[in-house]
Amino acid sequence: MSAKQSSKKYKWALDFNISKNTDIPSPLGYNPNALVNQSDAASRDQRLVIKKSWDLALGPLKNIPMNLFIMYMSGNSISIFPIMMVGMMLIRPIKAMFTTQVTSKMAEGAQGTGQRIVYFLGNIANVALALYKCHSMGLLPTHASDWLAFVQPQTRLEHFGGGVSFI
Helix, strand or coil, rough: HHHHHCCCCCCCCCCCCCCCCCCCCCCCCHHHHHHHHHHHHHHHHHHHHHHHHHHHHHHHHHHHHHHHHHHHHCCCCCCCCHHHHHHHHHHHHHHHHHHHHHHCCCCCCCCHHHHHHHHHHHHHHHHHHHHHHHHHHCCCCHHHHHHCCCCCCCCCEEECCCCCCCC
16 A cells, blocks of 8 residues: 555655756856856955955054043043043053054055054054043152152142032
8 A cells, every 4th residue: 555655646746866857947147158257256355354454453543432432421530430441441452462463463465564553553542542541530640749758749820610600
């Protein structure tokens, strides 16, 4: 009975033992005469590598607006949040400058030197922003009284406060 069922053909069954029919048309958009040019694919890949390495080199410069916003939002008070923000703004670019060789392995070729210089200058700019924030918070020793115990601290000649007086 099982031999009788296997010999019976259903209209939805597929028989893979039949040879291929060559008169089937090609799908839409297929052109058998068009060949892939390997040099075009290689140049396209090279352009993608150069674009990706420039994106990597410009990364520190793209972080500057975000760091400026964080500096503005954290304020000038000496508390845990602004000090943590300044510490991270200072440590991240310094770590990135020490790992420039690892980062610049992608940046090889004619534009590699320029990409390394841009990456390094972007990190220097981020360190400068962090040092400016430290200075505005009063964390950097900028006067002689900060270093020497016998020198009197600088006295302020003026005090300025914002706001409107309603008196």
